[in-house]
Amino acid sequence: MHGDGYDVVVIGAGLVGGAVAYGLARAGQRVAVLDEEDATYRASRGNFGLVWVQGKGVGRPEYALWSRASSERWFELSEALTENGGLAPNYTRPGGVIAALSEEELSALDSMLAGLKRAVGNAGYEYEILDAARVRELLPACGPEVVGGAYSPYDGHANPLKLMRGLHASLAGLGADYLAGARVDAIRPLDGGGFDLRTERGTITGGKVVIAAGHGSKALGAMVGLDVPVHPEHGQIVVTERTAPWLGHPTLGIRQTDEGSMLFGASHEDRGFDTSVLARTSRDIAHRAVRVFPGLASLRVVRTWGALRVMTPDGFPIYAQSRAHPGAFVFTCHSGVTLAANHALEASRWVIDGEIPEGMACFAPDRFDVPQAA
Amino acid sequence: MFRRLPDPTGTIAFDFEGTTFEACEGDSVAAALLANGVLGFRTTPASGAPRGPWCLIGNCHECLVEIDGEPNRQACMVEARAGMQVRRQHGARVIPR
Amino acid sequence: MSRTVGLAIIGAGPAGMSAAIAARAHGADVLVLDEQAAPGGQIYRNVETVTTERPETARVLGGDYTAGAALVRAFRKCGAEYSPHTSVWEVSTVARREDATAPLEIGILRGGVAEIVRARCVIVASGAQERAVPGPGATLPGVMGAGGAQSLLKGAGLVPDVPVVIAGSGPLVYLVVWQLVRAGAPVRAVLLTMPNGWMGRAVGSLPEALAMPGALLKGVGWRRALAARGVPVMSARDLVIEGRSRVESVRFRHRGRTRSVQASLVLLHEGVIPNVHLTLAAGLDHAWDGRQHAFRPVVDEWGRTSEPAVLVAGDGARILGAEAAVETGRIAALDAVYRLGRIGAHQRDALAGPHCAALARHRRFREFLDLTFEPGPASRRPSDPTVTVCRCEEVTVAELERVIADGCPGPNQAKAFTRCGMGPCQGRMCATVVSELFADRQHIGVGAVGHYRIRPPVKLVTVGELAGLEGIGVAPVDHPDTLTRPKQAPA
Numbered sequence: 001m002h003g004d005g006y007d008v009v010v011i012g013a014g015l016v017g018g019a020v021a022y023g024l025a026r027a028g029q030r031v032a033v034l035d036e037e038d039a040t041y042r043a044s045r046g047n048f049g050l051v052w053v054q055g056k057g058v059g060r061p062e063y064a065l066w067s068r069a070s071s072e073r074w075f076e077l078s079e080a081l082t083e084n085g086g087l088a089p090n091y092t093r094p095g096g097v098i099a100a101l102s103e104e105e106l107s108a109l110d111s112m113l114a115g116l117k118r119a120v121g122n123a124g125y126e127y128e129i130l131d132a133a134r135v136r137e138l139l140p141a142c143g144p145e146v147v148g149g150a151y152s153p154y155d156g157h158a159n160p161l162k163l164m165r166g167l168h169a170s171l172a173g174l175g176a177d178y179l180a181g182a183r184v185d186a187i188r189p190l191d192g193g194g195f196d197l198r199t200e201r202g203t204i205t206g207g208k209v210v211i212a213a214g215h216g217s218k219a220l221g222a223m224v225g226l227d228v229p230v231h232p233e234h235g236q237i238v239v240t241e242r243t244a245p246w247l248g249h250p251t252l253g254i255r256q257t258d259e260g261s262m263l264f265g266a267s268h269e270d271r272g273f274d275t276s277v278l279a280r281t282s283r284d285i286a287h288r289a290v291r292v293f294p295g296l297a298s299l300r301v302v303r304t305w306g307a308l309r310v311m312t313p314d315g316f317p318i319y320a321q322s323r324a325h326p327g328a329f330v331f332t333c334h335s336g337v338t339l340a341a342n343h344a345l346e347a348s349r350w351v352i353d354g355e356i357p358e359g360m361a362c363f364a365p366d367r368f369d370v371p372q373a374a
Numbered sequence: 375m376f377r378r379l380p381d382p383t384g385t386i387a388f389d390f391e392g393t394t395f396e397a398c399e400g401d402s403v404a405a406a407l408l409a410n411g412v413l414g415f416r417t418t419p420a421s422g423a424p425r426g427p428w429c430l431i432g433n434c435h436e437c438l439v440e441i442d443g444e445p446n447r448q449a450c451m452v453e454a455r456a457g458m459q460v461r462r463q464h465g466a467r468v469i470p471r
Numbered sequence: 472m473s474r475t476v477g478l479a480i481i482g483a484g485p486a487g488m489s490a491a492i493a494a495r496a497h498g499a500d501v502l503v504l505d506e507q508a509a510p511g512g513q514i515y516r517n518v519e520t521v522t523t524e525r526p527e528t529a530r531v532l533g534g535d536y537t538a539g540a541a542l543v544r545a546f547r548k549c550g551a552e553y554s555p556h557t558s559v560w561e562v563s564t565v566a567r568r569e570d571a572t573a574p575l576e577i578g579i580l581r582g583g584v585a586e587i588v589r590a591r592c593v594i595v596a597s598g599a600q601e602r603a604v605p606g607p608g609a610t611l612p613g614v615m616g617a618g619g620a621q622s623l624l625k626g627a628g629l630v631p632d633v634p635v636v637i638a639g640s641g642p643l644v645y646l647v648v649w650q651l652v653r654a655g656a657p658v659r660a661v662l663l664t665m666p667n668g669w670m671g672r673a674v675g676s677l678p679e680a681l682a683m684p685g686a687l688l689k690g691v692g693w694r695r696a697l698a699a700r701g702v703p704v705m706s707a708r709d710l711v712i713e714g715r716s717r718v719e720s721v722r723f724r725h726r727g728r729t730r731s732v733q734a735s736l737v738l739l740h741e742g743v744i745p746n747v748h749l750t751l752a753a754g755l756d757h758a759w760d761g762r763q764h765a766f767r768p769v770v771d772e773w774g775r776t777s778e779p780a781v782l783v784a785g786d787g788a789r790i791l792g793a794e795a796a797v798e799t800g801r802i803a804a805l806d807a808v809y810r811l812g813r814i815g816a817h818q819r820d821a822l823a824g825p826h827c828a829a830l831a832r833h834r835r836f837r838e839f840l841d842l843t844f845e846p847g848p849a850s851r852r853p854s855d856p857t858v859t860v861c862r863c864e865e866v867t868v869a870e871l872e873r874v875i876a877d878g879c880p881g882p883n884q885a886k887a888f889t890r891c892g893m894g895p896c897q898g899r900m901c902a903t904v905v906s907e908l909f910a911d912r913q914h915i916g917v918g919a920v921g922h923y924r925i926r927p928p929v930k931l932v933t934v935g936e937l938a939g940l941e942g943i944g945v946a947p948v949d950h951p952d953t954l955t956r957p958k959q960a961p962a
Contacts, residue, residue, distance in 0.1 A: 038881025039921060045887045141469075165874075165888040172877055180880035240934060241446060241895055242419045242466040259890070260419065260466045264934070267950040276565050276754055277926050279578050279587060279940060286937040287947035295469045297935025300446060302895050304926045375735065379628035379654060381525035398627060400520060405627035413612040413717050420865040424716050426612030428862075428900075430619035430626075431513055432506065433600045433746075435895040436862060446895070450622075453508065 006032045006177075008351060009197055009206030011184050011220060014044030015160070015336030016343055017212030018167035019077075023348025024210075025174035026080070032204060033171060034182040034197070041215050041232075041275065044336055046307020047160035048237060048265050049257065050250055051338045054096055054127060054152035055112055061119035062362045063316050066342060069359060071154050073341035078158070080344075085169030089158045090258040096155025097130070097138055098252045099146050099292045109150045127152045138249055143294040149251075157250040159258050160337045167340075179204075184213075187223040189325040195224070208327040208351055214310045215273075217332050225324030227365045230332055232273055232308035236281045237265035238289075240299040247293075254289055254296075262299060264289040268309075277306040309334040312368075319347065319363040321356075330365075375411045388458040397454045404430060404437045404449035407460070415439050415449060416463035438463040443470065475574045476502040477811045478804075479590035480551070481559045481749065484512020485539070485793045486785025487596035488546035489800035490807070491553075497808040501551035502590065504579055506558045506930075510546050512598055513618070514793045515539030516625040528628045531654040536625070542797070557581040560928030562593055562753045564778045575780060578927060578940075585932050587942035592780050592807045595750055595768075596800060599743035599786035602765070603900045604639065604850045605858050605868075608712030609739065617647040617740035630654040633735035636721045638662035638710055641742040641844040645697075652700050660732045661697065662707035662723060664741070664847030710849070712737050741846035744903060745787045751925040755781065759918035762841050763790055764851060765903060766922050772827070773806035774799055782806060795833035798826045851904070852911045860908070861901040863894020871905060875912045882906055882923050895931060898923045 006029075010021040013035035021033045051071050057064025071093060078091040100106035110129050117125040128134075130149040135142060138151060171178060182199040187209060189195055195209045211220045211228070221228035242260035256262050267281045282304050290297045310332050312318055317333035331347055333339055346357045384399040390407065397406035404427045407415065414424040416438045427437035430450045437449040442459050445467035449460075478494050480487045483505035494501050511518045515536065521528045522540040529537050546553075561578030574589035601616040608614070617637055623629040630651060635658050637648050648661050697704055707723035713731075714720070722731045744765035751757060756769040756777035767789050774782040784803040785796035802823050809819040853860070856869035866889045874888045882905045885891055891905060892898035898905075902923050910917040928937070938947075 035880060038883050039924070042883075045883065161887045161890075168877065168888075178878050180878050238934070238937070241931075244466050244468045246469050262934075269950075274565075278565060279561060279563065279576070279927065280943050280945065281950070282927075283937055283940040283943060284947045284950060286934045286940075288949055290935055290938045295471070297933060297938065298444065298470065299467075299934050300895065300931040301928055301934060301937055302897060302931065303893065304928070306926070375631070375633055376623065376629040377632040379525070379527045379531060379624075379630060381527045381628050383525070383628070400517070401627045405623055405629055408623065409627065409629055415612070418863075418865060420863075423610065423865065424612050425610060425862075426717075427615060428619060429601060429616050430622040431600070433896060433899045434862065438895070451506070 005194065005205030005207065006030045007206065008208045008210060009034065009195070009204055010210040010212060011197070012212035012214060012216070013168070013178065014042060014212070014214060015047065015164060015167070015340055016331050016333065017210065018164060018171070019336070019340040019343035020210055020212055020331055020347050020351065021176060022167050022170050023344040024351060025171055025176040026084070027348060027352055029352065031171070031176040032206065033176060033178050034184060034199060034204070035178065035180040036183045037181055041273070041308055043214055043307050043310055043334070044160070044164055046235065046237065046305045047337050048255070048263060049157050049160040049337055050096070050252070050255065051091065051093070051156045051158055052096060052252065052335070053154035054098060054150065054252070055116070057116060057119070058112060059314070060316055060362070061116065062359065064116055064120055064125065065123055066359045067335070067338055068154050070339050070342040071156060073345050074156070074158070077341040077344050081163070081166040081170055084173050085166040087162055087166040087169055089163040089166050091156060091158040093154070093156030094249050095151055095153045096250045096252065097135070097149050097151050099135065099139070099142060099149045101145050101147065101291055103147060106148045113150055126154070139247070139251070141246065141293050141295050143291060145291045155250060157255055158337060163337060163340060184220060187220060187328070189224060189328070193327060195328065208329070210351060211328070211330040212332065214332065215308065217310070217330055221330050224322045224328035226320055226322050226328065226330045228318055228330050228332060229313055229365065229368055230310050230318070233311040233334070234269040234271040234274065235266040235307055235309050236277050236285065237263055237305045238282050238285050238301055239263050239303045239305070241302050243299060251292070254292060262296060273308065275306045275308060277304045317363045318365045319360045320365055321350070375413060376408050378409060386454060386456040388454055388456065388460060390460045391462065401454045402450050403439065403441060403452045403454045403458070403460060406454040407439070407449060414462070417465055419466035422465060475589040475591065476500050477590065478502070478592045478594065478807050479504060479577055479588065480594045480596055481562070481577070482512060482596035482598055482785070482787070483507070483510040483546070483553065484514060484596060484598050484785060484796065485542060486598070486787070486796035486800035487512070487594070488542055489797040490594050490596060490784055490804040491551040492545055492549045493801040493804035494808050495549040495551050497813045499808050499811055499813055502588070503551050503553045504557045504559050504577070505553070505555055508555055510543045510553065511539055513622065515543060516622060519543055521625065525628055528624065531630070531650055532625065533650065554581060558930040559749065560930040560932055562595065562749055562781060563927070564753050564755070564781065567778065567780070580930065580932050580936060583936060585936040585940045587940065592810050593782070594774070594800070594803045594807060595781065595783045595787055596785045597746045597749055597787045599790055600746050600899060602741045602744050602846060603904055604739040604741050605853050605860050605904055606710055606712065606850055607855055607858060608714065608718070610859050610862055611712055611714050611718050612716065613714065613718030613735055614712055614737045614739060617643055617738040618743070620738045621647050621650065624650060624654070631656045631736050633657065634659045634733055635736045635738060636660050636662060636732050636734040637738045637740070638664060638707060638721065639740035640665045640846055641740050642840055643743070644740050647738065647740070648702065649696050652697065652702060658702050659734055661702060661704040662710065662721070663704065664707060664710065664849065665843070665845055666848065708849070741850050742844060743786065743790055745790065747787070747922070748897065748899060748925050748929040750776065750783060750787070751922060752927045752929045753778070753781065757922065759916065760789065762838070764846055765790070774803035775806065780810065791833050791837050795830055795837070798830040798833065801826045802830070852907045853904070860904050861891040861894065863896050863900070864890040866891040866901070868908070871908055872912060875909060881920060882909060885909070886923055892923050897929060898925070
């Protein structure tokens with residue numbers, strides 16, 4: 001541990017904190033990353049692993065562009081992590097499919113994507129609406145209930161666990177300190193800049209502090225004058241035994257991992273801070289999966305997960321620097337995999353030079369202060 | 375590898391990778407294979423290493439074989455039946471077309 | 472929606488069968504769910520067939536085994552609904568956390584159909600598993616659990632006819648050796664892995680153990696039988712199982728010298744540990760038992776867990792053996808029928824008295840056994856970096872040590888980082904070892920390390936079976952994805 005303090009202390013060692021910390025360490029900052037215990041709420045271990053663009057940003061086209069930029073930057077992130085940490089997160093971008101099980105679903109997809117294309121305007125937005133024959137070219141295994149779908153070339157996937165481990169390994173390789181069991185009780189802004197963090201492992205001092213603590217961000221943000229209105233949204237995922245390569249494209253809700261497991265998900269339920277899994281929800285997830293791909297029925301389920309998305313009122317990220325205490329930042333979102341490249345390569349720059357990157361300005365929490373139109 | 379205690383039991387015949395094996399009524403597939411001298415039941419998906427049954431009570435999943443075309447069955451938990459087609463499980467399973 | 476039974480019992484071994492008999496004696500509505508084809512559990516596996524049709528197998532297995540037939544007969548007659556070939560993949564307490572009067576939900580799989588059945592009270596009697604014995608060469612075909620070999624004997628009358636080495640610690644080692652020798656198997660060596668001197672610690676509890684002279688004499692009998700047949704019994708350290716694609720020999724150190732024994736089969740055994748996956752997945756409290764070196768559910772004197780309508784009886788609560796399981800089954804059943812309103816508290820307490828007294832004697836004897844047959848530390852906390860800990864995903868000691876050294880906070884993160892515990896056995900073969908490794912390398916208690924978080928289904932169910940899950944009461948729904956669903960209209 002650095003006796004004279006760190007340039008930046010990052011609270012949270014999940015995908016958001018890990019990615020920002022990695023970017024900082026890569027830029028030569030002296031970084032500490034604080035983590036909690038093994039059994040704490042960890043959205044980052046419940047991730048589905050999509051690097052997804054298609055359909056994101058309805059109501060806020062900047063989010064569509066932010067997501068797309070990350071899917072581009074992911075190639076750089078993947079290469080850098082392989083170099084720094086020796087572990088490839090296996091990012092591929094074969095294009096993603098959303099399968100439609102009814103004409104209603106298909107036309108909803110069509111109008112959603114057309115709307116996004118209009119909203120994005122000159123930035124351009126590629127997608128293709130697939131008819132029954134075309135969807136079978138991309139996904140030969142899909143069943144008779146699949147009437148069509150949508151395809152986007154921007155979509156891909158990665159192994160979120162290898163991403164997480166790769167971030168940690170790279171941080172270690174770059175000399176950052178990782179401190180588990182260091183829950184932060186208090187953040188005290190110091191006169192003349194900097195912050196003292198009171199943790200279970202003693203007081204840690206940083207010139208700047210990044211709050212990327214998932215559900216913990218709300219309380220931590222309040223300590224430095226940041227409003228972080230996040231709430232938990234329960235998501236459940238079903239995972240099967242490994243199978244030989246079978247699915248060439250990730251789809252929204254069904255993908256095959258680089259190790260061969262099939263993942264199905266994900267549900268969206270308000271269950272407070274309960275992380276248990278419900279058989280009913282697993283059933284619903286499995287039910288849709290076999291309607292899309294009947295061949296999956298014979299696979300054995302080896303695991304299910306329940307995790308809590310860190311959700312904001314409008315579903316978009318919160319990125320902010322405290323006005324009251326400059327040098328204190330909060331970064332939170334529920335797409336830690338998709339946005340990992342942005343967080344590592346862009347958000348970290350903001351922390352270092354104080355210049356807010358173009359794509360991040362619209363995600364300040366003061367957007368929630370605007371009174372809703374009557 | 376194993377011999378059978380001299381108790382009177384009915385026998386059945388099943389197929390293992392093209393060879394006809396005899397087993398006793400009530401045998402698990404795992405017992406039936408071991409009784410016929412098969413020790414390596416599968417190879418692992420991670421490295422291709424050979425494996426055989428360890429616990430024989432359904433816990434360890436080391437005895438996975440393909441039974442009547444269905445991959446990754448626990449041989450110790452399935453009763454051997456006349457006419458069954460049994461094969462070793464090689465690495466990760468495939469999804470039948 | 473399917474019906475709700477009064478008492479569901481999971482497992483038809485000694486604890487489950489005796490619980491069913493006791494609960495039926497008080498008129499309770501009892502459903503017994505068991506994975507096997509016939510009652511008996513692992514200890515009395517196939518006992519009906521063996522005692523009626525297989526006299527030679529019965530002779531080899533001995534009287535303690537065949538005595539189980541009486542319990543099975545009584546169970547068959549007791550009037551409980553018995554569902555064989557039924558695996559239980561979940562006991563859910565979620566509904567009950569919101570409504571204390573809600574029944575428990577039990578996920579079962581029977582004949583390719585997954586279903587939720589409901590019960591007002593559940594006794595988990597899912598027994599024990601052999602402790603995993605990681606070590607050099609332990610994944611080679613031809614290496615089995617000693618209990619596994621015994622299952623082959625019980626289920627199929629199979630006896631090794633090639634050179635066998637049996638290695639480990641625990642009363643079952645002696646029992647299996649004795650049975651195999653009686654059956655004429657070529658047992659080449661019995662290698663004992665208990666560290667020297669632990670026998671001395673056990674002497675302290677000998678007076679208690681002598682309260683169970685019959686059980687103690689059994690141990691003496693096995694040792695004598697082995698000596699008479701010329702089977703070498705020796706202490707062994709640093710066991711290495713050698714072979715290319717199957718077992719060929721076993722190398723070990725005995726009194727400072729390296730020795731080697733040719734063998735085609737190696738049977739390992741370091742004791743048994745409670746099957747905790749079902750109770751862990753139910754979210755019930757568990758604790759590390761430092762004497763038995765295993766996690767077990769936290770239960771009170773009746774077997775009640777942190778959700779009192781879920782009780783655990785038999786070896787699933789704590790390893791005490793089959794005779795004690797009969798007592799804990801009865802005791803749990805008495806509390807269950809009390810909970811169901813069939814008897815009062817005074818009657819329950821009075822009826823439980825003799826069973827509790829018998830149980831106390833079994834506990835004292837078990838303390839003696841636990842000290843005598845402490846599992847060898849080499850397999851509990853393996854140090855050889857090449858040893859495979861997770862057999863499914865082939866994760867080694869070295870890989871785990873690397874993440875532990877990097878500050879990984881515990882087994883769940885290690886699982887995410889290495890895939891240790893992510894295979895089809897769901898961590899059954901590595902969980903305890905991983906927790907012990909963390910404790911060892913971080914110099915903390917295993918209880919503080921904790922266990923993998925286990926989720927249902929704890930028995931493998933196919934996607935198709937899960938998709939068709941019956942007994943839920945609501946039709947399947949789609950969960951529209953937040954990614955593509957605006958939370959609110961744009962401002």
